[in-house]
Amino acid sequence: MAPFLIDSPDIITLLGGGEVNDACLKNALIRAPRLVAADGGADAALARGLIPEAVVGDFDSISPQARTSLPPESLHHVAEQESTDFEKVLQRVRAPLLLAVGFLGRRLDHQLAALTALTRHATQPCLLLGRDDIAFAAPPELALELPRGSRFSLYPLARVTGRSEGLEWPIEGLTFSPSGQIGTSNRVTGPVRLSFDAPGMVVITPPEALDALIEGFAARPSARAR
Incomplete structure (x- = not known):
């Protein structure tokens, strides 16, 4: 596995190319101003006047216009097709917590893939933020x-x-x-x-639980020792 593209001491907002709820995105950026995009999430960012510091993916979703609008050094193309763009980010970005918007809603198959990725890469804490729910992989x-x-x-x-x-x-x-x-x-x-006793459990809460979840993840011994 290559070194982390980003190794941050701060919480990061991750933007995907699925259904983006603007209220969720605003709430995430208030708490985590650093922004990373997963492939087509770059278009969603630019459409809202946002510039991600990094874009990670196989680039089958990002538009040519977005690619030319962003600094070349911010584009991290990962050609392999064995993992989703969300997984590519989880493998290459390390932070105390990711607040991920644009992964819940619209297509059920994409939502299921995102939930699977959460549990497969549970060592990187991540909250999926949607209009009606927050979902995350339960830590030990x-x-x-x-x-x-x-x-x-x-x-x-x-x-x-x-x-x-x-x-x-x-x-x-x-x-x-x-x-x-x-x-x-x-x-x-x-x-x-x-x-x-083992990984594999997804927890789903109302969106109003966001701050309590951030506090709970920050208070974990592994987070304090990071």
């Missing part, structure tokens, strides 16, 4: 302060077991799998504490 341990009654869904993409505090329906003793037990539409009853 996470503590969150969320309002009581908040929707808190768990959707496994692999066989996973874990433990929880602060959820109306505790998960200890359950074995989750895509074709078996899932954990959608749970609810927050107090401070949430989660731990999982």
Whole structure:
């Protein structure tokens, strides 16, 4: 694997070429002004008067106009076709957290691929921000302060077991799998504490949870030691 193209101590906003909710993008950039684009996300950035510091992808989606409008040194072409553009970014950008806009909504197959990428590259924390949801791969341990009654869904993409505090329906003793037990539409009853024995769990929350999620990821021991 090549060295990281970007190794940032700061949270980064990542813009994809899918459905871009402008409110989500604004919320991300307020918290993470540094902007990276995944392939066609460069066009979405330029259309909003934004200049990404880097564009990563196989460049089958970025327009010729966008390519000529951006500094050549900001364009990072990755020719291989075995991974999505989102994965190419996750493999080449390291930051405490990515706030990714333009990966939820519009096409279901693209959303499923993005969720798979989250769990496949879970060592790079990333929140997918959409109009109605935030989705992320659960780390081994996470503590969150969320309002009581908040929707808190768990959707496994692999066989996973874990433990929880602060959820109306505790998960200890359950074995989750895509074709078996899932954990959608749970609810927050107090401070949430989660731990999982293996990667593969996707957590889905309302968009109002953004700041609590950022704080929760920042408080993890691995984040403090970075």
